[in-house]
Amino acid sequence: MPRLKAEDAERREAAGHGPDFLEALARGLAVLQAFGPERRQMTLAETARVVDLPRATVRRALHTLVTLGHVESDGRLFRLTPRVLRLASGYLGANGLSAILQPRCERLSAEVGAPCSAAVLDGGDIVFIAYGQPARLLNLTTMVGLRLPAFCTALGRVLLAGLPEAEMDAVLAQHPPFAVTPQTELDPLRIRKRIAKARSDGFALVDQEAEQGFRSLAVPLRRHDGRVVAALNIGMHSERGTATVLRDSYLPLLRAQATDLAPQLL
Structure with missing residues (x-):
């Protein structure tokens, strides 16, 4: 012993x-x-x-x-x-972000007729903490608690972009990329460039890298001091329009939501 x-x-x-x-x-x-x-x-x-x-x-x-x-x-x-689920409900109940973002995702989803979600970063993954979808879409399972790789998702890229450079590098080094769909970017240098672009642009758009036939647009959610605490996303199936349509239609709306939410995020 x-x-x-x-x-x-x-x-x-x-x-x-x-x-x-x-x-x-x-x-x-x-x-x-x-x-x-x-x-x-x-x-x-x-x-x-x-x-x-x-x-x-x-x-x-x-x-x-x-x-x-x-x-x-x-x-x-x-x-x-x-x-x-008691473990998850304890987090969701104690975490004010979920309470704030869940009704916002539901209202935003009903307004645009597309899925809307919010997530936080946990290591190399994003974890959904709020989710809304149009009533016309039947879904018998909740997305809250779902984990996806950060490197290939719009939510993940804006969250990674919000980290200090050294911390972001450490996360990417510890969690190498892998193919999720045929469109998933696997080159580490190009992944870093896309994260850097998300940082400079203030948003990320991912086209079928995380789910075949699905595009996603996300913006960071910053609290009053500018720190990124979560990310907000609208998704769209590819048959509904191009990536350009997704960006032009929803980016102003997402940015307005982020600005409105900032005073509430602690």
Whole structure:
């Protein structure tokens, strides 16, 4: 046991986590986050492989999560339970951004007849914190909480553009690009140029890089001191018009919304 504790301490020091870092909690959260749309249920062995941890460690984490009600099992397969949503609802309830932006996205979507969303940056991903869509579009699932890669989304590019240069470089280095659609830009230099353009233009327009047949336009949402705290987006299916139509039709509206929202963003 002392040797294992020494090894844990060495790992914490190497990772820069500090002496108060709880390895057990980190491993439990890694197991919880291993589940998702592409891994709705997994065996113990599959979970251990995904999180790259020993089976004994994952077994204890899963047992704890089952006992707490966040995970359920039929004896072989493990899956998340609705109780996990308490974690998300806690964030959404405590985060004033969601409360402000959700009704705004709903009104804006109804006005333009297109999906409207807001997101924040989390590492190399964007996370939707508000979403609205026209009533004519049937969608049985919510987009709130959905994660997408930042490098190839309009929301992500304006959020990355809002970071200090060194921080942006670190995020891009830690999260290499990968093909999401045939149109996804994969060249790191060109990706950086597009982020730089988003910074200088004050908006980003992405054409089918994150979803085939879908274009997206986003502007940064800045609080009173100019810091980017979120991004606002309008999307359009490609058959409704060109990228130019999307920009000319909705950019003035998005900019007006960003200006109106600035005093409310803390």
